[in-house]
Amino acid sequence: MDGAEEPLIRIEGLHYTYQAGTHRAVPALCGIDLTIHAGEYVALLGANGSGKSTLLRHLNALLLPTAGNVWIAGWNTRDATHLRNVRTTVGMVFQVPDSQIVATVVEEDVAFGPENLGIPEDELRQRVDWALSTVRLSELQHRASHLLSAGQKQRLAIAGALAMHPRCLLLDEATAMLDPVGRRQLLETVGHLHQDGMTVVAATHNMAEAALTQRIIVLSEGQLALQGEPRAIFSQIETLRALHLDVPHPTLLARELSARVDGFPADLLTIGELADAVATYLGEPAGAAI
Amino acid sequence: MPMASEFELLGRVTIGQYLPTGSLVHSLDPRAKLLVVLLLIIVVIVSNSLIGLSLLLLAVLAGLAVARIPLRFALAGLRPMLPFLILLALLQVFAIPQYSIGATVIWHRGILTITDRSLLAGILLIARFSIMALGLSLFSFSTTTTELTHGIEHLVRPLQTLRLPAHEFALVVNIAIRFLPILAEETERLMKAQASRGADFGRGRRNFVQRTRLLLPLLVPLFLVSLRRADQLIEAMEARCYLGGKGRTHLIRLQERLPDYVVVAGALGLATGAIYLSRVNADRLLWSWLSSHL
Ligand SMILES: Nc1ncnc2c1ncn2[C@@H]1O[C@H](COP(=O)(O)OP(=O)(O)O)[C@@H](O)[C@H]1O
Ligand SMILES: [Mg+2]
Numbered sequence: 042m043d044g045a046e047e048p049l050i051r052i053e054g055l056h057y058t059y060q061a062g063t064h065r066a067v068p069a070l071c072g073i074d075l076t077i078h079a080g081e082y083v084a085l086l087g088a089n090g091s092g093k094s095t096l097l098r099h100l101n102a103l104l105l106p107t108a109g110n111v112w113i114a115g116w117n118t119r120d121a122t123h124l125r126n127v128r129t130t131v132g133m134v135f136q137v138p139d140s141q142i143v144a145t146v147v148e149e150d151v152a153f154g155p156e157n158l159g160i161p162e163d164e165l166r167q168r169v170d171w172a173l174s175t176v177r178l179s180e181l182q183h184r185a186s187h188l189l190s191a192g193q194k195q196r197l198a199i200a201g202a203l204a205m206h207p208r209c210l211l212l213d214e215a216t217a218m219l220d221p222v223g224r225r226q227l228l229e230t231v232g233h234l235h236q237d238g239m240t241v242v243a244a245t246h247n248m249a250e251a252a253l254t255q256r257i258i259v260l261s262e263g264q265l266a267l268q269g270e271p272r273a274i275f276s277q278i279e280t281l282r283a284l285h286l287d288v289p290h291p292t293l294l295a296r297e298l299s300a301r302v303d304g305f306p307a308d309l310l311t312i313g314e315l316a317d318a319v320a321t322y323l324g325e326p327a328g329a330a331i
Numbered sequence: 332m333p334m335a336s337e338f339e340l341l342g343r344v345t346i347g348q349y350l351p352t353g354s355l356v357h358s359l360d361p362r363a364k365l366l367v368v369l370l371l372i373i374v375v376i377v378s379n380s381l382i383g384l385s386l387l388l389l390a391v392l393a394g395l396a397v398a399r400i401p402l403r404f405a406l407a408g409l410r411p412m413l414p415f416l417i418l419l420a421l422l423q424v425f426a427i428p429q430y431s432i433g434a435t436v437i438w439h440r441g442i443l444t445i446t447d448r449s450l451l452a453g454i455l456l457i458a459r460f461s462i463m464a465l466g467l468s469l470f471s472f473s474t475t476t477t478e479l480t481h482g483i484e485h486l487v488r489p490l491q492t493l494r495l496p497a498h499e500f501a502l503v504v505n506i507a508i509r510f511l512p513i514l515a516e517e518t519e520r521l522m523k524a525q526a527s528r529g530a531d532f533g534r535g536r537r538n539f540v541q542r543t544r545l546l547l548p549l550l551v552p553l554f555l556v557s558l559r560r561a562d563q564l565i566e567a568m569e570a571r572c573y574l575g576g577k578g579r580t581h582l583i584r585l586q587e588r589l590p591d592y593v594v595v596a597g598a599l600g601l602a603t604g605a606i607y608l609s610r611v612n613a614d615r616l617l618w619s620w621l622s623s624h625l
Contacts, residue, residue: 133570141567152582154571159578187512
């Protein structure tokens with residue numbers, strides 16, 4: 042396999058069944074084929090129980106396929122000799138802020154990953170300082186970890202993953218338990234990381250968050266239901282409704298407006314786009330509309 | 332009516348009742364302090380000499396003075412135990428005479444007898460508990476939780492070469508401490524949920540049994556929650572390449588200095604002295620010397 046040609050994440054025929062082989066078997070993933078390239082920002086949508094978390098857990102070998110294969114940067118996740126490579130390449134941030142913090146002090150929690158890798162002491166310190174400044178928690182480095190706010194805890198979790206110098210971050214509903222400010226700050230951090238080349242795969246129920254990404258993957262009952270750019274996905278409102286999914290509010294509003302006002306664009310995703318369209322319409326009332 | 336404050340367990344979890352006075356004791360290496368406390372506990376148990384124990388008590392009081400920890404703070408930890416302690420001591424004083432022969436009776440009325448040995452046993456019991464409690468207070472008032480975990484981790488690390496699960500032990504301590512605020516929070520949540528459905532956790536004058544019975548319905552859900560949290564934590568640790576203690580490096584390195592050596596050496600000297608005094612029966616010697624000269 043050629044390293045340059047190899048996509049960062051390649052999934053072929055992935056099946057996964059919880060408690061496989063017992064009478065309580067729960068099929069969670071049923072034949073997923075997917076590639077994600079380095080530098081992409083991907084949102085993973087789907088109703089509760091559609092298999093998002095199960096899929097993400099396959100991307101850093103927390104789960105191994107019942108059938109099919111997953112390759113991370115060319116390494117098959119079944120290959121135990123590359124387990125460390127896989128898990129340093131792909132960092133994970135979970136949903137519950139509190140139960141992914143291992144150490145009682147902020148900086149020591151960031152160090153937990155690289156300590157496991159056996160990184161020498163002075164480089165360890167550099168990595169911790171860099172990771173904390175990247176998520177803007179440097180001032181809190183000596184703080185007790187349980188005293189952070191939920192948003193700060195999630196940024197700490199990102200720092201913990203970053204300290205292992207991953208190429209890809211997985212966010213499993215990482216914003217779900219945050220207040221609006223915490224969510225905005227987390228998304229800003231993720232956005233900066235993506236601009237600097239980080240691959241991001243984020244499972245989420247927040248459509249505004251999904252609208253920020255480059256590609257949306259929709260899961261339904263363990264299968265790929267839809268895939269495409271946010272604008273293309275969110276134009277299929279009825280299909281999404283059938284999959285128990287929402288559409289960003291600006292998109293809905295734009296749809297309503299375009300039904301009433303001739304020439305008003307229907308495929309808007311963000312509040313910014315909507316505002317621009319309205320401004321254009323108001324600025325040139327004679328020309329553009331009616 | 333329950334008040335909001337009775338749910339705020341988080342504020343009440345004080346594992347580290349740290350009192351930052353910035354004294355010499357505070358700046359000691361936590362390993363040195365751990366060793367000294369360990370030594371103190373052993374000697375207090377082993378030594379039977381009142382003179383020896385008095386020396387230890389003086390040393391602990393001196394430590395408290397140097398650490399600038401007010402005595403009433405240090406004694407606060409002792410107060411809740413006091414009724415039990417006195418009861419135990421009284422039991423010793425009055426029960427031992429029923430079983431021992433050859434001791435000198437110094438007081439007798441009805442079925443109650445006190446001998447010199449039973450009186451000594453009672454006094455020793457109170458002395459031992461007080462010294463231990465004061466010593467542990469001194470330690471916990473001058474050592475943060477973080478320093479404690481670092482100290483334990485560094486102290487047990489050499490045992491790894493003996494193939495003992497030293498790293499695992501340190502990790503368990505660390506995670507147990509890490510879980511305290513999580514459990515406090517979950518308990519708070521459960522109490523609020525149950526209170527909203529009519530459970531009464533009011534802080535009225537209930538006895539210990541009543542209070543315990545009240546908390547019983549919390550135990551099972553709390554247990555389940557802890558299991559789930561532990562599962563999640565394990566997953567998060569695995570995702571960060573945790574594969575056991577082998578080959579791990581450490582961000583924090585403790586640095587021992589001269590005062591640490593001095594304190595440990597001093598403690599060793601004192602411990603040897605207290606045990607020696609007990610071995611040579613110094614109390615009896617002093618007693619007979621006093622009674623023959625006065
Ligand atoms: N540990 C588990 N044991 C058994 N079944 C599970 C387990 N975790 C998830 N499942 C089941 O697998 C399916 C997919 O779950 P999950 O991947 O968590 O979905 P999502 O993250 O999209 O909500 C669900 O039907 C869920 O009930
Ligand atoms: Mg999930």
